[in-house]
Amino acid sequence: MKSNPIELPTTTNGNLHKPLINTKHFILPITTLALLITIHLYVGNFSDHPLINPATPVGDSTGDDDKCNVFQGTWVFDDERETYYTNETKCIIDDRQNCMKYGRPDTDYLKWRWQPDKCDLPEFDAVEFLEAVRGKRLAFIGDSVGRNQMQSLVCMLASEAYPIDVTNINDTDIKRWVFPPYNFTLVAIWSPLLVTSRDPHPEKFSRNSIMNLYLDEPEEVWTSELDNIDIAIFSAGQWFFRPFMYYEKGELIGCHFCNQPNITEISLYDAYQRAYNTTFTTLLDHQNYTGLTFLRTFSPQHFENGEYNNGGNCVRTRPFTKQEMRLDGYKLMMYSTQVNAFKEAQKEAEQKGLKLRLMDTSNAMILRPDGHPNHFGHPASDNKSFADCVHWCMPGPVDTWNEFLLEMLKMEGEGFIEKTYQRNTTKLNLR
Numbered sequence: 001m002k003s004n005p006i007e008l009p010t011t012t013n014g015n016l017h018k019p020l021i022n023t024k025h026f027i028l029p030i031t032t033l034a035l036l037i038t039i040h041l042y043v044g045n046f047s048d049h050p051l052i053n054p055a056t057p058v059g060d061s062t063g064d065d066d067k068c069n070v071f072q073g074t075w076v077f078d079d080e081r082e083t084y085y086t087n088e089t090k091c092i093i094d095d096r097q098n099c100m101k102y103g104r105p106d107t108d109y110l111k112w113r114w115q116p117d118k119c120d121l122p123e124f125d126a127v128e129f130l131e132a133v134r135g136k137r138l139a140f141i142g143d144s145v146g147r148n149q150m151q152s153l154v155c156m157l158a159s160e161a162y163p164i165d166v167t168n169i170n171d172t173d174i175k176r177w178v179f180p181p182y183n184f185t186l187v188a189i190w191s192p193l194l195v196t197s198r199d200p201h202p203e204k205f206s207r208n209s210i211m212n213l214y215l216d217e218p219e220e221v222w223t224s225e226l227d228n229i230d231i232a233i234f235s236a237g238q239w240f241f242r243p244f245m246y247y248e249k250g251e252l253i254g255c256h257f258c259n260q261p262n263i264t265e266i267s268l269y270d271a272y273q274r275a276y277n278t279t280f281t282t283l284l285d286h287q288n289y290t291g292l293t294f295l296r297t298f299s300p301q302h303f304e305n306g307e308y309n310n311g312g313n314c315v316r317t318r319p320f321t322k323q324e325m326r327l328d329g330y331k332l333m334m335y336s337t338q339v340n341a342f343k344e345a346q347k348e349a350e351q352k353g354l355k356l357r358l359m360d361t362s363n364a365m366i367l368r369p370d371g372h373p374n375h376f377g378h379p380a381s382d383n384k385s386f387a388d389c390v391h392w393c394m395p396g397p398v399d400t401w402n403e404f405l406l407e408m409l410k411m412e413g414e415g416f417i418e419k420t421y422q423r424n425t426t427k428l429n430l431r
């Protein structure tokens with residue numbers, strides 16, 4: 001049996017739009033590099049330090065008071081807890097997140113479970129999940145941290161069903177698998193900015209090259225798939241930190257770190273907000289899309305002891321408590337920008353009968369500085385200067401996102417996506 005039938009969308013040539021699919025041996029690709037590099041170069045002070053006088057944690061961003069919010073809680077040590085899979089499980093674990101394989105010595109980071117304040121988050125049950133998504137098509141749309149969750153899901157399902165790769169050979173940015181006994185289709189769509197981007201000088205691509213970003217143009221790679229998606233999980237964030245020229249209606253409206261005095265600087269949060277607005281507007285206006293839509297919130301990184309490029313790393317071996325750490329600074333800005341865009345769209349979505357859900361993982365993940373690969377995402381013999389404090393070890397706390405996913409699917413109730421379900425067309429053409 002092949003041990004790794006699943007190839008990953010990834011990029012190695014530095015071009016956002018041309019992921020290399022058949023790469024068996026990864027070097028740290030520019031995707032990750034750009035992620036690691038762009039994050040903080042431009043954001044200023046970014047090292048995490050435990051809080052001395054914590055303010056109140058970021059508030060509840062979903063739901064009402066009497067209903068349990070599964071996203072508010074604490075990490076609880078559970079010595080008995082077993083991982084859903086290991087580095088020996090036949091599933092894809094990207095080497096760069098395979099902390100067991102590369103000899104991460106501590107194992108306590110695998111033993112913490114998420115305990116919501118007012119209820120429990122059930123353990124993941126692969127059969128229950130596969131029954132919930134039987135006959136459905138689930139798409140992860142976004143960047144490499146979204147891919148991290150997708151791969152975690154495949155591994156969490158591996159005990160019960162094994163995916164068959166059904167990728168169309170002509171698709172470079174879309175990977176597809178089917179889990180035969182359940183006729184469940186899993187799709188991974190590479191769209192790290194969600195809106196269209198173009199590098200005016202692709203041959204000179206670098207982390208500092210200035211790309212064009214068309215804030216009102218959703219990326220076609222995912223819009224063209226909407227007719228075929230029942231559940232969509234959107235996530236994007238880290239790529240927005242790089243330099244950009246921003247366009248709307250085809251016209252240059254400003255830039256971010258372009259270093260040209262005649263061009264207006266636009267806040268990256270503003271651009272981030274617009275990109276999400278465009279994404280939600282597209283979903284709302286697309287008559288054939290009746291899917292259940294999740295926005296998975298910003299995934300915080302945890303560089304300490306320096307910046308990403310001068311020795312910054314993430315060596316902690318236990319979570320923070322809520323008293324020690326909370327979202328703040330630019331992480332809080334990214335998070336609240338996203339949540340605000342979501343809330344704005346949700347009002348409209350309710351009227352139009354489109355189901356938008358917030359998978360509000362940021363507050364849990366800010367507490368997990370111990371969950372990243374650090375230097376255990378490559379052989380110790382590779383002299384890599386950058387630690388990865390952005391992605392998440394597999395297994396590891398990222399598996400909790402799929403516990404949330406199953407719980408949220410169950411909250412939709414039986415038959416959460418009825419094939420007979422109709423959008424309210426009365427309102428569809430109002431804009």
Ligand SMILES: *[C@@H]1O[C@H](CO)[C@@H](O)[C@H](O)[C@H]1NC(C)=O
Pocket residue numbers: 087088100101102103
């Ligand atoms: C799994 O990890 C262990 C150490 O935790 C290591 O000894 C073993 O070689 C790894 N196996 C694979 C297939 O990576």
Ligand SMILES: *[C@@H]1O[C@H](CO)[C@@H](O)[C@H](O)[C@H]1NC(C)=O
Pocket residue numbers: 135136137183185
């Ligand atoms: C499998 O699911 C797809 C939609 O995801 C559906 O079109 C197809 O008819 C299903 N096949 C079977 C055999 O149920």
Ligand SMILES: *[C@@H]1O[C@H](CO)[C@@H](O)[C@H](O)[C@H]1NC(C)=O
Pocket residue numbers: 168169170
């Ligand atoms: C891939 O593209 C080629 C050339 O356009 C076409 O002939 C072929 O049918 C395509 N294959 C699939 C599986 O779509």
Ligand SMILES: *[C@@H]1O[C@H](CO)[C@@H](O)[C@H](O)[C@H]1NC(C)=O
Pocket residue numbers: 252260262263
């Ligand atoms: C800004 O100035 C640069 C160099 O002076 C010029 O190349 C560019 O076209 C100008 N851009 C705009 C939008 O005016």
Ligand SMILES: *[C@@H]1O[C@H](CO)[C@@H](O)[C@H](O)[C@H]1NC(C)=O
Pocket residue numbers: 227286287288
């Ligand atoms: C919706 O589906 C119909 C029938 O398949 C198709 O003709 C139409 O072009 C689709 N509309 C959009 C916006 O994709």
Ligand SMILES: *[C@@H]1O[C@H](CO)[C@@H](O)[C@H](O)[C@H]1NC(C)=O
Pocket residue numbers: 277280281284341344345346348
């Ligand atoms: C997008 O932004 C516009 C302008 O701020 C706002 O009127 C509209 O409701 C937003 N749409 C969505 C789907 O959030």
Ligand SMILES: *[C@@H]1O[C@H](CO)[C@@H](O)[C@H](O)[C@H]1NC(C)=O
Pocket residue numbers: 383385
């Ligand atoms: C690792 O690389 C850095 C610079 O890239 C170099 O200064 C250092 O000497 C190298 N260390 C080893 C053990 O090769």
Ligand SMILES: *[C@@H]1O[C@H](CO)[C@@H](O)[C@H](O)[C@H]1NC(C)=O
Pocket residue numbers: 351424425426427
């Ligand atoms: C559809 O929207 C219209 C206009 O807001 C509203 O009057 C009607 O009750 C809605 N229909 C359904 C089935 O929700």
